[in-house]
Amino acid sequence: MKVLKFGGTSVGSVKSILSLKKIVEKEAKNETVIVVVSALGGITDKLIATSHLALKHDDNWKVEFNAMVDRHHKMIDTIITDTKKREDLFNTVDALFEQLKSIYFGVYLIHDLSEKTENAIVSYGEQLSSVIVAALIKGAKWFDSRDFIKTERKHNKNTLDGELTSKLVKKTFNDLPHISLVPGFISRDRDTDETTNLGRGGSDYTAAIIAAALNADVLEIWTDVDGFMTADPRVIKTAYTINELSYIEAMELCNFGAKVIYPPTIYPVCVKNIPIKVKNTFNPDSPGTIIKNKIEDDQKPIKGISSINGTALITVTGLSMVGVIGVNRRIFTALAAEGISVFMVSQASSENSTSIGVREEDANEAVNVLNEEFSAEIADGAMFPMHTEKGLSTVAIVGENMKHTAGIAGKLFGTLGRSGVSIIACAQGASETNISFVVKSELLRKSLNVLHDSFFLSEYKVLNLFVCGVGTVGGKLIEQIRNQYEELKERNQLKLNVVGIASSKNAIFNRDGLDLTNYHDTLKTSEPSTPEKLRDKIIEMNIFNSVFVDCTASKDIAALYQSLLENNISVITANKIAASGEYDKYAKLKKTALRRGVKFRFETNVGAGLPIIGTINDLRNSGDKILKIEAVLSGTLNFIFNEISSDVPFSEAVRRAKEQGYSEPDPRIDLSGTDVVRKLVILAREAGYRVEQTDVEKHLFVPHTYFEGSVEDFWKHLPELDADFESKRKVLEKDEKRWRFVATLDGDNTSVELKSIDRNHPFYNLEGSNNIVLLTTERYKEYPMQIQGYGAGASVTAAGVFANIMSIANI
Known part of the structure; x- marks a missing residue:
């Protein structure tokens, strides 16, 4: 049965x-x-609402009553096809409605609605x-x-x-x-x-x-619903049905906001060890959730996350509470006498304060009750008046296996902290099946999502990306994300959710993810944006696991990093400005990321997709010291000097670099050595040296006058240098040497210079736009470590940015 x-x-x-x-x-x-x-x-609510209309002598109670009659009549007319049965049912139902109408009319006449009468009304x-x-x-x-x-x-x-x-x-x-x-x-x-x-x-x-x-x-x-969900599906899109729960787990979830079952339901059947199945009337083929005494092969420490919005926290505090027996009894007795339910308690180990969680609508009354209960102590100064904080939410993570799994609380608080969620109060029962904590209501969605993701309740881990810049690098990155999306979902259980895309003029956002096939068209018709508006919108969206990806060369965008990191948003950038700017600002960005538990990654600032910065960090972290760096860091300049020949003059080589996308939009940035200086400064800093751009000694190969005026003037006058370069090139060719623009860190000294390299040097055979770095360290002193490969191009730079994104995803 x-x-x-x-x-x-x-x-x-x-x-x-x-x-x-x-x-x-x-x-x-x-x-x-x-x-x-x-x-x-909806009928129970309608019955109560109609009774209150009658109580207020509002004739609209008749309208509401007739609407209820009509609803039931229409239901009978539609579902009962047998004429005799339908007629008998109408008689039964109408008799009940006549009784109900008489009760309403009595309430209307005598202006009284007792508990007894209301109980009779809702029974219908x-x-x-x-x-x-x-x-x-x-x-x-x-x-x-x-x-x-x-x-x-x-x-x-x-x-x-x-x-x-x-x-x-x-x-x-x-x-x-x-x-x-x-x-x-x-x-x-x-x-x-x-x-x-x-x-x-x-x-x-x-x-x-x-x-x-x-x-x-x-x-x-x-x-x-299909059963108990791992979290509220209205908040967490990836929430799914829990197949099995223990009685205790179900009770905990019910008590903390999961409205699937009325909590007292569980006890009578739990005592008799009768399983409960939760099924969906609208989807009867779904297996639903089964609740029973013991779950076999239960591996998950966390079963679900539940929450109560509209929480108020009342703090009872005072030095007189320390070591005094009976204070908590007085708190709970006073509140119970007024019918105020307390669903969470957190007490300091010093016993000088106790925080209790109540519904926000009960908060004012609870404060009055407690101020009255402790009025003598408050008057003497031994206790303080009750302090209340509203606008809060309570979150509970539930699972019987938590007591068998070390580090759950540490992971919980660490995960929330890295996401910028501050915990106001917390409580954990001795049974260790529930850890509850209070956060500000505006952080509830973020808290639920990051915990659901972190504790592997979600099928996929999610990174929410804001991509700024849709030019060559940004466009390639978005294309790569779109192409890899399904494979990453299947192979890595990872969803790269692009929730924001910004160009230099416009920005589009969607919390659930943007369509990456036609974002260009959407951008064109979107609202105008500025860097400040972009920053404010990202912070306002307050999405968990947020990553800002900068594919621009904008100083204004780089200026946003500090605010984003302060709001626990990781930053990945191909933009060199922040890491090569003022040292103190660079150091502050690094410290902020470390302090906030987020990431500031800029591997593609040097060498595009080459693992140069990561390797330097790994060497230092393992205790090695960087003594010297020699590098060809400009793929653009290396391409230019490899292109120059008797048939290709210097100006033509520069033009080819621009046309093939190797150079900056303004090639003078490359030719002036500015780009290489920035890269050298970044490497020096990552190697542990305090270096500013002004500290770098520059030996340039293009006269300074060519960098003045407009870009058009530059292109016009550039061929004037061809003859001199060709003359020097012939001498170089005769001596079996090649030009390489070399960046050097040697101790505290830094320099950039166009050097003549002979055939025995590792830089001699560096082809195309490749980069190469030689790292001399205390461990790699006799034979420097060598890193070599493509160092320019939109695709490899985008791939390097993508690799940085994946490094965060895999943490």
């Missing part, structure tokens, strides 16, 4: 109630069933729905749950009389029909015979009480 409970949404529409019929009839083919139903979706929701479902399902026998669900008055509340109820349930269902139909929620006082109820969500409780009393094989809760 099994007990099936159907919630309001399961009887709320024609489609759902016909699905209910199909489910029950299918189950009844195999065994006897008891079906418990709630009121039609379940009475009406249950007789309709009983008529719909062939062979179903209707039972009035008030005859066997009994309550008693305790602490000014109606509470279940479990012993009497169990006896009456067994007696009522001694001769069990094949299909029994029971209204949920409603009950009757054992002493007064007045109609009472088991509280909102009480239909679940009714079903659990019956299942426990009759030792059912299973209790099935049919609702409008």
Whole structure:
């Protein structure tokens, strides 16, 4: 035998109630069933709202009442096809509505709505729905749950009389029909015979009480979701159904905001070790969630994340609390007396403060109650007036295996800290099945997403990327991300979610991810943007695992890094300006990233996709010291000097470098050595030396006058240098040497210079736009470490940026 409970949404529409019929009839083919139903979706709220209209002598109560009658009539007209059965059902339903109308009219006349009257009013929701479902399902026998669900008055509340109820349930269902139909929620006082109820969500409780009393094989809760989810799917798109939960885990999730089951439901069946299945009326083929005593082969330490919004934190503090017995008793007794529920407690080990979490709507009353309770201590100065903080949310991570897994709390707090989420208060029970903490409400979405992602509750790890710059490098990067997206999902369980793209004039954003196939068209029609607007929007979106990717050469964009890092947004950049600018600002960026637990990566600043900076960092981190760096760092200049020949003059070689995308948009940046100086400064700094650009000794090969005026003037006058370069080239060729523009760090000295390299030097055979770096260290002193490869080009630079992104994804 099994007990099936159907919630309001399961009887709320024609489609759902016909699905209910199909489910029950299918189950009844195999065994006897008891079906418990709630009121039609929204009817309980409507019954209460209408009673308050009547109480206020508002004639609109009749309009609302007639709307409820009409809704039930339409439901019957649609689903009951047998004329005689439909007529009998109309008579039954209309008789109930006549009783209800009389009660409303009484409230309207005498302006009184007692608890007794309101209990009677809300009972009609379940009475009406249950007789309709009983008529719909062939062979179903209707039972009035008030005859066997009994309550008693305790602490000014109606509470279940479990012993009497169990006896009456067994007696009522001694001769069990094949299909029994029971209204949920409603009950009757054992002493007064007045109609009472088991509280909102009480239909679940009714079903659990019956299942426990009759030792059912299973209790099935049919609702409008597939089961318990790992988190709220409205907040976390990647949330999914949990297959199995223990009773304790389900109870913890229910108590902290997961509204799948009414929390008291679990205890009666848990005692009898009766499993609970949570199923979806609208998707009956889904396996749902099963709740039972022990989960076999349970490997996950965390099962789910739940949350309560609208939290207020009240802090009771004072030196008189230290070592004094009974303070907490007074706190909870005073609040309980006023019916104020406390769902979280956090106490300092010094005992001089206790923080309690309550609903925001209860906060003011709770403060007044506690100020009154401790008024004498407050007046004496031994305690402070109650401090309250609103606008908060409580988050709980739940899982029985946490107690068997070391480091869960450390990972929790570390993950939140790296995401810029500050924890205001926290609590962990001795059973270690729940860790609860309080954060500001605006950080709730971020907290839930980053924890869901971090604890492998999500199918995929997600990085949310803001890409700035859609030129050669940025465009190639976006293309590479689009091409690799599906493979990374399948192979690495990683989603690279591009949530923002900015050009020099416009920006587009989408928290769920942008379409990378037509972003250019979308950008053209988007709102104008500035660097400041871009920064503010990224910070405002407050997305977890955010990474800002700079593919520009803009000084204004580089100026945003500090703010972004301060807001726990990692920065990956191909832009050299920040890392080669003022040393103190560079050092501050590095320190900020370290302090905030985020990443500041700029590998492509030197050598495009070559692992030069990473190698220097690895050497230093392992205890080695960089003594000397010799490098050809400009792919552009190397290309130019490899192109120069008797047939290709200097000016033509420069033009080819520009046309093939090796040079900066303004080639003078390359020819002036500025680009190489920046790269050398970056390497020197990463090698542990404090170097400014002004410290670099420059030996340039193009007269300074060529860098004045416009770019057009530069191109016009550049051929004037061809003859001199050709003359020198002939001498070079005769001596079997080649030009290389070499950057050097030797101790504290730095320089850039066009050098003549003979054929025995490692730089001699450097082809095309390749870069090469020789690292002389304390370990690699006799034979310097050599790094060589493509050092320019949009594709390899984009690939280097992509590699930096992946390095963050793999942390």
